[in-house]
Amino acid sequence: MVGVAVALAGMATREILAQQSTPVSSARLYVLDCGNLGGDNPLAMGAYLIVHPKGTLLWEACGLPDDRIEAGGNTEGLMSNLQRAKSTKTLRSQLQAVGYPASRITFFAVSHYHDDHTANANEYRGSTWLVQKVERDAMFADGPPPRFADPNFYSALKNAKTTLLNGEHDVFGDGTVVIKPAPGHTPGHQTLFLNLPKTGKILLSGDLYHRQSERDNHEPPPAYDTNPAQDGESRVAIEKFLQATGTTLWIGHDLARLQGGKIAPAYYE
Numbered sequence: 352m353v354g355v356a357v358a359l360a361g362m363a364t365r366e367i368l369a370q371q372s373t374p375v376s377s378a379r380l381y382v383l384d385c386g387n388l389g390g391d392n393p394l395a396m397g398a399y400l401i402v403h404p405k406g407t408l409l410w411e412a413c414g415l416p417d418d419r420i421e422a423g424g425n426t427e428g429l430m431s432n433l434q435r436a437k438s439t440k441t442l443r444s445q446l447q448a449v450g451y452p453a454s455r456i457t458f459f460a461v462s463h464y465h466d467d468h469t470a471n472a473n474e475y476r477g478s479t480w481l482v483q484k485v486e487r488d489a490m491f492a493d494g495p496p497p498r499f500a501d502p503n504f505y506s507a508l509k510n511a512k513t514t515l516l517n518g519e520h521d522v523f524g525d526g527t528v529v530i531k532p533a534p535g536h537t538p539g540h541q542t543l544f545l546n547l548p549k550t551g552k553i554l555l556s557g558d559l560y561h562r563q564s565e566r567d568n569h570e571p572p573p574a575y576d577t578n579p580a581q582d583g584e585s586r587v588a589i590e591k592f593l594q595a596t597g598t599t600l601w602i603g604h605d606l607a608r609l610q611g612g613k614i615a616p617a618y619y620e
């Protein structure tokens with residue numbers, strides 16, 4: 352039995368090495384499980400790795416720092432802002448398991464600076480950070496940090512190689528991975544459009560909505576937005592875009608969406 356286990360472990364390593372040395376021929380999407388925010392009707396937390404023939408993009412960095420998550424452990428109560436958040440898997444281990452550790456992440460971006468999206472941002476300081484200029488300005492402004500932000504999570508990005516954005520950004524230049532701004536939740540909140548060969552067109556929502564019911568019932572944007580009226584305008588603009596292009600919206604905090612879909616190491620093509 353020991354021999355079998357060693358052989359299997361060896362094969363897994365070889366597969367990962369093969370993945371690392373073989374560039375993909377078309378874009379693929381890995382959904383990474385960051386746990387949930389806890390409570391009675393918990394919101395999911397997810398991160399996303401896009402592997403493209405020209406490089407990789409990590410989108411979002413979870414809400415619990417990897418170093419606080421013990422294998423199978425309960426992280427409840429560990430975080431000051433996210434008292435009930437739970438996760439059993441580190442972002443780092445999930446990326447390593449599919450052959451893309453931090454050293455292989457070309458671009459790093461988050462939808463916005465809130466702590467439930469940025470907990471491990473510092474780990475990706477060696478990547479090129481893609482951020483709206485107004486968002487970065489708010490993150491590193493003098494005075495108290497922005498609401499729901501933990502500057503310790505992203506302090507290392509200050510000196511990272513950075514591409515400052517002022518609107519839409521086609522990450523790999525072929526229209527398959529495009530950052531689309533949707534400001535209001537934070538000053539430079541952004542969403543991510545993907546056009547995958549088999550899955551088709553999807554838009555990763557960031558926090559444009561938190562639950563499907565908000566969207567279905569046309570609920571107003573949260574009062575704690577930095578600019579709720581602007582968030583409302585972003586929702587209108589994004590809904591128009593979705594309709595015009597036949598794009599499906601994936602709400603990042605939707606637990607049913609996350610649990611009902613593929614989780615890494617499985618991936619969308």
Ligand SMILES: [Zn+2]
Nearest residue numbers: 465467468558
């Ligand atoms: Zn959030």
